[in-house]
Amino acid sequence: MSKRSRLPRRAKGPGALVTGGSRGLGLFMARQLAERGCIVTIAARDAGELERAATQLREGTGATVRTAVCDRAAVRALVREVHQRDGLDLVIANAGVIQVAPVAAVGAAEFGDAMDTMFYGALHTSLEALPYLKETRGRLGLIGSVGGLLGVPHLLPYSCAKAAVGALAEGLHAEAAASGVSVTAVHPGLMRTGSHRQAEFGGDTAAEFGWFSTAAGAPLLSMDAERAARRIVDAVIQRRARLVLTTPAKAAQLAHGVAPGLTTRLSGVAARLLPSAAERGALRQGAEAGEPRNPIAKLVRAWGSARNDRAVRRANQHEPGPRTSS
Template sequence: MTVSTQTKALLWGLAGIGAWAAVKAGLARHRKMDFRGKTVVITGGSRGLGLEMARILAQEGANLAICARDPAELNDARSELLAYGGSVYTQTCDLTDKDQIEDFIEDVRRELGPVDVLINNAGIILVTPFEHTTEADFRESMDTNFWSAFHTINAVLPHMRPRKAGRIVNVTSFGGKVSVPHLLTYSASKFTFVGYSEGIRPELQKENIYVTTICPGLIRTGSPRNAYFKGQNEKEYAAFKIAGSIPFFTIDSAQCAREIVEACRYGEAERIIGFPAKLGASIQGLAPNLLAEVMGVVARLLPNPGGIEEQRAKGKTSETPLSESVLTTLTDQAAERNNERVKE
């Protein structure tokens, strides 16, 4: 190529970037949502990231509906959220049960009105070597992390379609972009969720319903206490909790919640949250073999099979001096803030 041709190519490229930036800004202005008075459903909204999002939306004047399995968690969350003003409707719900999901959404409609925003946030994490995974583990992860959202989306669409308006936010994971060792059941379900979420966006966008796929990296929510662990559960838990406490490698749950709310506000297609997650997703796209080799090294560094084998234990029953050390201070602080210790 001559210098002149290269210059023209550069100018055309810059013009294209500028044109897209202008289009993007125009779409953002057109799609911007004011949450005041809107009915917002958050699954798994009683603790962790769900509670963080509920706090932000309550302060913006939304009418909230949150569900979870634990009534004590729901009561604590409701008491806090009511202080911000607005309406807060809570209901115990097993999201692996389609009938309970449909009942919950119908009850929300009667109490607060048609659903304007659905945030699919509920999920389960199982940390285990591949040797100790079972078919039941995969089915449970799929039921909780994918099918629950599938059924919840189907339950709210009859509220949104007649009005030609709505937002659906699917909180998936970086683990739905890159499969992570010892999180195979989680990643398998999240990959499915990412594919479904990305696929339904263009199908629903023609009805002015915007689907946003959220892929966060490690978030400091305090949730390791309520995750499940197999094999050498104490070592698995310590590694998972420490990794989730490292500054800069992880993202603060309040900051993550703000980013998700902003992505919903403007009807974005996707937002990957956290620099490590963005970097990992980019490497996966550009150099998948390199990332596969890195993950192979990570797998060798993680605990070997053994311990309690196929039995499972919650994080909070797997504490050791290492997992309760200064290395996990940020996760413990997040657990206190985000209702993760409600049963203690």
């Protein structure tokens, strides 16, 4: 591992904080930081998940803190605690939720939930961490998504919140540069994190679970999450302004930038291929959504999601919990 991929040693630290760090991409990034000598604190909502995650991280690398990132006072206390105990050199705002459903099957509440966790969670974390990061000329990473670079059918609450995170990261990068703090906007594409187990599905839940879990694990479309975590941590430490991961995500970003109207029309074509049932009702987590009823759809899902299914236990996604996934 090159020196450029490590943080400088300090009398206290280097200290790192990862929100949404109890499972999925957040847990993999925490592992990467621990391997680079950081004292890592992971924060999430679920105490049981945090306890399991702690056993997967190297002993003595930091702490786990139960925190709801939509509560700014709780985030303020979390950041202060990490700063006082370990120093604060690097922060990654990663907490998120995934809701998969046609827009007719969700309401304003689902959009509000997505914004509270992903946008306001990133905003609270950024605003509370920046004063401490200025003292250490530290690094801040905000996890957006290719879903925030263009509107994705059946993922609209997620896309809207991630678009706001991307704008926040770019603006903060420009404003914080003079103080020596770097802000990295990260836009991953599909990754094999096992998140299909924790994502929430509406409308025809079995069919929605089928297409999402297939795409999230399909070869060529998705990326190994541990490899993604390594590249993200490298980018944040190296103070890169922006990172887009996976070839399909880069292609989608380019196409939307060059021909946004055409890209939007093509998204409309893709939307017609997705499940049409849009009945309102309670969203169900992937572990409870059921399998597609069509035999061919079952075979396709089994093929596409096999790699993603293998990531479930390694990513601490094996039991449904509160909505704090990535």
